[in-house]
Amino acid sequence: MLRDTALRVLPVDAGEVRTALAELRGAALLDGVRGGPAADLDAVADVVARVASFAESLGDGLESLEINPLLVTGSRVEALDALITWR
Numbered sequence: 001m002l003r004d005t006a007l008r009v010l011p012v013d014a015g016e017v018r019t020a021l022a023e024l025r026g027a028a029l030l031d032g033v034r035g036g037p038a039a040d041l042d043a044v045a046d047v048v049a050r051v052a053s054f055a056e057s058l059g060d061g062l063e064s065l066e067i068n069p070l071l072v073t074g075s076r077v078e079a080l081d082a083l084i085t086w087r
Contacts, residue, residue: 004024004025004026005024006020006021006023006024007020008020008052010052010055010056011052011053011056012048012049012052013049014042014045014046014048014049015045016049017044017045017048017049017052018041018042018045021041021044021045030044030072036073037073037074038074039072039073039074040072040074040075040077043072043075043076043077044070044072044077047070047077048070051065051067051079058084060087061086061087062084062085062086062087063085063086063087064083064084064085065082065083065084066082066083066084067079067081067082068081068083069081
């Protein structure tokens with residue numbers, strides 16, 4: 001486990017997400033490992049920004065929204081599991 005985070009207060013756009021991705025200690029992993037494709041950082045940033053926008057649209061009743069893991073293979077970005085909790 002990397003225990004690696006970069007936090008932002010909503011709302012965020014893809015540009016802010018891209019900056020946050022670069023701040024991660026494990027950012028080098030996004031360049032591709034063991035011959036795998038590099039992550040399409042624009043695609044990742046777009047998905048994360050859209051999830052953030054969705055979370056914001058849910059309003060004050062939202063307690064938390066967690067996606068874990070977020071699978072990234074090149075330009076393919078897929079949420080494999082998600083948990084939403086309400087107040």
